[in-house]
Amino acid sequence: xxxxxxxxxxxxxxxxxxxxxxxxxxxxxxxxxxxxxxxxxxxxxxxxxxxxxxxxxxxxxxxxxxxxxxxxxxxxxxxxxxxxxxxxxxxxxxxxxxxxxxx
Amino acid sequence: xxxxxxxxxxxxxxxxxxxxxxxxxxxxxxxxxxxxxxxxxxxxxxxxxxxxxxxxxxxxxxxxxxxxxxxxxxxxxxxxxxxxxxxxxxxxxxxxxxxxxxxxxxxxxxxxxxxxxxxxxxxxxxxxxxxxxxxxxxxxxxxxxxxxxxxxxxxxxxxxxxxxxxxxxxxxxxxxxxxxxxxxxxxxxxxxxxxxxxxxxxxxxxxxxxxxxxxxxxxxxxxxxx
Numbered sequence: 001x002x003x004x005x006x007x008x009x010x011x012x013x014x015x016x017x018x019x020x021x022x023x024x025x026x027x028x029x030x031x032x033x034x035x036x037x038x039x040x041x042x043x044x045x046x047x048x049x050x051x052x053x054x055x056x057x058x059x060x061x062x063x064x065x066x067x068x069x070x071x072x073x074x075x076x077x078x079x080x081x082x083x084x085x086x087x088x089x090x091x092x093x094x095x096x097x098x099x100x101x102x103x
Numbered sequence: 104x105x106x107x108x109x110x111x112x113x114x115x116x117x118x119x120x121x122x123x124x125x126x127x128x129x130x131x132x133x134x135x136x137x138x139x140x141x142x143x144x145x146x147x148x149x150x151x152x153x154x155x156x157x158x159x160x161x162x163x164x165x166x167x168x169x170x171x172x173x174x175x176x177x178x179x180x181x182x183x184x185x186x187x188x189x190x191x192x193x194x195x196x197x198x199x200x201x202x203x204x205x206x207x208x209x210x211x212x213x214x215x216x217x218x219x220x221x222x223x224x225x226x227x228x229x230x231x232x233x234x235x236x237x238x239x240x241x242x243x244x245x246x247x248x249x250x251x252x253x254x255x256x257x258x259x260x261x262x263x264x265x266x267x268x269x270x271x272x273x274x275x276x277x278x279x280x281x282x283x284x285x286x287x288x289x290x291x292x293x294x295x296x297x298x299x300x301x302x303x304x305x306x307x308x309x310x311x312x313x314x315x316x317x318x319x320x321x322x323x324x325x326x327x328x329x
Contacts, residue, residue, distance in 0.1 A: 005235065012227070052138035052203055059142045059196040060124065063149065067296065070188045074303050081310045088317055095326045 112299035119292025126285040139203040142196050144285055147275065148293035149192040154255050155297070156186040157222065160229075161252035164245035176241055177308035179248055181301050183229050189297070190223040205268060214261040215269040218254055225251040
């Protein structure tokens with residue numbers, strides 16, 4: 001149990017660490033006196049190296065990977081709970097009541 | 104939800120998995136942003152489902168807190184996990200679009216982006232509280248969910264009250280009519296899949312509640328003392 005908790009915590013903090021490079025990736029706002037620039041068509045990057053199709057595919061793929069992972073997780077947990085429930089019911093059914101043991 | 108509805112939702116989403124991408128690819132090219140705008144067709148449904156999941160979680164939590172409803176607790180637990188799943192999809196697909204449209208993956212001063220990230224973290228905290236909080240954690244998590252739900256109106260209205268990089272919430276209403284079939288098909292597919300996932304996760308939580316109740320009853324009756 002402790003190992004599982006540790007693993008979950010490590011995964012969570014690993015994700016936080018992965019977020020940190022995004023801080024560097026933030027573009028510097030235009031110097032228009034307020035440090036703010038509204039999005040417009042000219043802000044598109046003409047020399048952008050990542051093809052749009054890769055970004056669109058990555059976004060779609062990410063969603064389905066997440067959803068598939070969730071489905072797998074629910075399926076595994078459901079199987080485990082049903083197994084535990086069946087085992088518990090069998091244990092109850094097989095158990096003699098304390099009164100009959102005393103006799 | 105009964106088994107037929109669950110299977111219907113699953114079948115709809117399976118069909119949609121193949122149909123929606125074809126419609127998205129066939130939709131007209133947006134002149135300013137080009138091909139990358141197509142992320143919109145699933146970024147927006149994911150955002151809508153995140154909000155729906157938050158409200159379902161809050162409703163279930165309220166039912167549990169004020170009426171001790173076990174079904175409410177199960178609904179809240181199921182919806183909270185879906186909030187985290189669809190929330191991370193929103194938080195990842197958005198930056199993939201923004202990289203092309205804004206030239207930045209993320210804008211830390213943007214209220215819409217930051218409040219959405221905050222909502223996601225609150226629901227991660229919700230799951231941690233439920234998982235590791237010990238006795239009484241379900242009530243604590245339910246209270247957390249109610250406060251988290253207050254973030255949703257802030258996220259939605261942020262684009263009207265603050266100057267944000269994020270497009271306005273009116274973008275769907277002003278969409279080119281030729282883009283509508285792809286958008287609404289995608290929305291319907293994702294919603295059907297969401298309902299199926301919610302039903303499956305809800306059923307799991309109800310089974311877990313039955314297991315706990317059976318265990319306690321058996322222990323009280325002295326049937327597990329060997």
